[in-house]
Amino acid sequence: MTTAVVRASRAMRRPVRSRALKPWYRNGTLVAGLVIVGLLVLVALLAPLLTPYDPIAQDLEHALASPSGAHWLGTDKYGRDVLTRLMYGARIDLRVGFLAVLIPFVVGSVLGALAGYFGGWFDTVVMRVVDVFFAFPFYVLVIVLVFVLGAGESSIYLAIATVSWVSYAKILRGELLVAKKQDWVIAARLGGMSHGRILLRHIAPNVLSQALIYAMSDIVMDIMAIVTLGYLGLGIAPPTAEWGSMILDGQEFITTQWQQATIPGLAVVVTSLGLSFLGDGLSDLLTPERRR
Amino acid sequence: MLDRLRFVPGRLLQAIPVLFGVTLIVFFMVHLLPGNPAVAILGQTATPERVAALSKQLGLDQPLWDQYLLFMKHLFQGNLGTSITYQRPVSELVFQDFPITLSLLLFALVLSLAISVPLAALAATAPGRGRDLGVRAFTLLGQGMPQFWVGIMLILLLAVKAGLFPVGGYGETWGEHWYYLFLPALTLAIAMCPTVIRSLRASTINVLGSDYVGTARSKGAAGAGLFRLHVLRNAAIPTVSIVGVNLGYLIGGTLVIEKVFAVPGLGSLMINAILARDFPTIQAVALFVALFVIVIGILTDVVYTAIDPRVDLSSKEFA
DSSP: OOOHHHHHHHHHHSSSOOOOOSOGGHHHHHHHHHHHHHHHHHHHHHHHHSSOOOOSSOOGGGGGGGOOOOSSOOBTTTTOOOOHHHHHHHHHHHHHHHHTTHHHHHHHHHHHHHHHHHOOHHHHHHHHHHHHHHSSSSHHHHHHHHHHSSSSSHHHHHHHHHHHHHHHHHHHHHHHHHHHHSHHHHHHHHOOOOHHHIIIIHHHHHHHHHHHHHHHHHHHHHHHHHHHHHHHHSSOOTOOHHHHHHHHHHHTTTTTTHHHHHHHHHHHHHHHHHHHHHHHHHHHHHHGGGGO | OGGGGHHHHHHHHHHHHHHHHHHHHHHHHHHHHHOOOOHHHHHHHHHHHHHHHHHHHTTTTOOOOOOOHHHHHHTTTTTOOOOOOTOOOOHHHHHHHHHHHHHHHHHHHHHHHHHHHHHHHHHTTTTTHHHHHHHHHHOOOOOOOOOOHHHHIIIIIIISSSSOOOOOOOOOOHHHHHHHHHHHHHHHHHHHHHHHHHHHHHHHHHHHTSHHHHHHHHOOOOHHIIIIIIIHHHEEEEEEEHHHHHHHHHHHHHHHHHHHHHSSHHHHHHHHHTTTHHHHHHHHHHHHHHHHHHHHHHHHHHHHHOOOOOOOEEEEEEO
């Protein structure tokens, strides 16, 4: 008993976060990701200060203008400044992208962790439900759900949450299956600690990093989904500036004004590159032992 | 060989509860519509008679549980309902359009392998060096681009500017079909490549460091011969399961890409059904696609076992 208590107390002193080999600001990928994403967020937040134009008000006299000193990226078919709509679009796409991961992250992680930790019938049920959702291609379920729930921001959150919690559940379950067999968990258990305390205080900080790293690529996937929905005319309703519907509008004029469909897509590319760097950098920082 | 396929019946049994869950989701989709689904489908301006008729046609006048039983009964009879837009059995529409989607999918798979294998080989034979970084940049970009946007860019560059390919459609003859499907297939291949390249690069580096490749080298094997005979076959094995898992995602992409290129496949069927609020068609396509993904999953396991004698899914480990 005494040895168990000693082991448990040692287990409690186990460093919670794996120590990174170098400080975060020396991690080039992470810094690049932070800079790109930071700049995008800044542009989104400051959009009203950065541009003199209104993203929605029409100015039909200046419709489909080519890029010029007044309109750096030209205007769309309603005479709206494309650069302005691009910056206001960042507000919608980034906000929805970042917020949409929250529910699936929490719900999926909790269900997956409980399934992996306790096993038994709960695990079986959760994993069967996960299998069912995995049978539907991501876009099929998201598109159908958004349609059923009615186009708009809250439907997008709900649809994405319904579809993407399963990935977090799978990741956390896998992590828990390994973690619960670790000596320090067994020691904590022998030391008389409750399941809840073990899960929250000791396992969670160690296993959540994988879910956090995945969340970065999940944000990319969600932004792709929002943009795709916008392109299909099922997303954020016009005239709100949103990158996907901007591409849809621009496609009409692809032969004369190619930049209209091209540039919002480039904005998505830059955003996802930034988030990929952030994810890779976080992965180096949080799980240096898994680095290949 | 046959012995190692003992897992198949068990794997099929495992699919039953999943299939059951899939039918539940597809069935309840219609009930997530706010208010009376018949009104939601027909629009607020519909006459009460039409709403009543559609309610009866969809079985909405019965208790939920009976509706589900009826839905399942029809399903077992191969009856997926009647399209509201076309007034034809949905199963006919699905089977008419599915071959087009399937050819697009297979074409994309072939193209993505044609791009991925050489790039992965280039990267894996010089890890950390210039060409490896170049390939990595390509995979990063490939992942960051919205698929439909890649399609529009290909239309802009190869169809509008260069005039090499049609901007969309499906063509008339068999030969034309492949010509028309090239750009959409390339779009999907670009979306698929990053995952395949990454997996193939990692496994190739692994195989190149293995003893048997060292032995082959010491016996004089080198260059393309070594690569084809000894490296690629072994390196391809983990990639098979990665491709299998990602096919589901690729199918989702196919549906959107069909819309971009006006390819008359399942995707166009589904998107048009959504725009027309043709609910039986939406349900049927969703159900059919999910079924297809489940079948692909099982097939992947079979292929995986067939090509790698070391894999034994019948062992207790996987039970």
